Amino acid sequence: MMQIELHGTVFYDPATNEWTGSGTGWWIEKTEKNIAKITFEEAITFDPRKPSKTNNYSLSISNINDNGNVDSYNVDEDGFILCWEDYSNDTCIASFQVIGTKVSFVPNDRALGTDESVADIYAAELLFSYEAKYGVISLMGSGSISSKEIAEKKLNVLNSHAGKLQTAIEKDQDPFNMILLQGKLERTKIKMERQHRIVEKSAKYWDSALKFGELWGHYSANEQEKALGGCYVPLCTGGGPGIMRAGAQGARSQHAHVIGIDCQFGVDNFFNLKDTYSVHSNQRLRMNNFSIREGVLINYSHVILFWPGGFGTAWEVYETLSKIQTNHLRRHRTKAIFVHPEYWEPFFKCIDHMREYGAINSYGDRIKILGVDDQLPDEAYLAEVASGPEEAFEKTRAYVEQLYRKNQLTLKA
Known part of the structure; x- marks a missing residue:
């Protein structure tokens, strides 16, 4: 390998x-x-x-x-x-x-075979049958957005790296190599700008996910057994860093069970948990197939919460909404919640744009936004919004308890 x-x-x-x-x-x-x-x-x-x-x-x-x-x-x-x-x-x-x-294993989905995919599906079935047989709530979000402290540490490392590159440029006598070093320096500066933006704009979302994890973790560890008649619905994340780590870390601080479902991203040893971000989940399932991993995160969830994120989170958004839209996931048994609507506003406008051209249903493929689009019956909405972690927690808890009262808090149809 x-x-x-x-x-x-x-x-x-x-x-x-x-x-x-x-x-x-x-x-x-x-x-x-x-x-x-x-x-x-x-x-x-x-x-x-x-x-x-x-x-x-x-x-x-x-x-x-x-x-x-x-x-x-x-x-x-x-x-x-x-x-x-x-x-x-x-x-x-x-x-x-x-x-x-190779310095680290980098996955190649073109090299995946049937054996790896079947193993992923079988492992997920076993995990949820024994550890989350009443389903989970899943928290989706950026793997890059970190806390202010983590971002500042990364900035210090990048700043040190930039200094070393600048020194190497000044000492190098080879014009061609100086050009290469200058390119590395420019890319390092771009990385530093990204961390500055995280500190200024996005660290608050990490704190928000941490708070939600704490709220759901406390509820899971102290109130859920009574509220759900002995059923247990743990928090599940993509098992990665960033927003996923924040939610898992918050829940674990309350001694709650957290499931992390990740896959190989080429930055850590496939089998070695030591010093990896995944330790913030106390139970981890590592998959080979990225697509199956995404499906598992969604298919076993009663509530899917979307914190600010990038390509991976957008993929999860579209897969979730598509599955609810086509009844692969039942609307009355699955809730999708966008947290921090100011971040998701461009996406909501994109949905309006698609509706304008008839690409999606003008009645039934809507996001419920209070005061903006909330006049239709609930069946018209694929998802709704929450302003922050507290509202997201209250909506999630109420929905899970509602499913229990309706005897629908089960994984199977």
């Missing part, structure tokens, strides 16, 4: 200074006349300070048509630089081979 072998062929045309290549697992990132940066798709273990270290990758380069001399330098875990010298006007051709160990 972690071993990797790359093969590549590169072509350099001295007449046009154009570089081309063939092979997978790498690409030509940047060129400058007779110099090119070869970058790996996945980082491969290498320590420039110890080039003879046994777990460093091996790099071999062959000059195919013996046109001049080809050499490599600045070899690191991200790739290497190729340079041609003393060549004629004919096209220069070289091949290379890299054999080593």
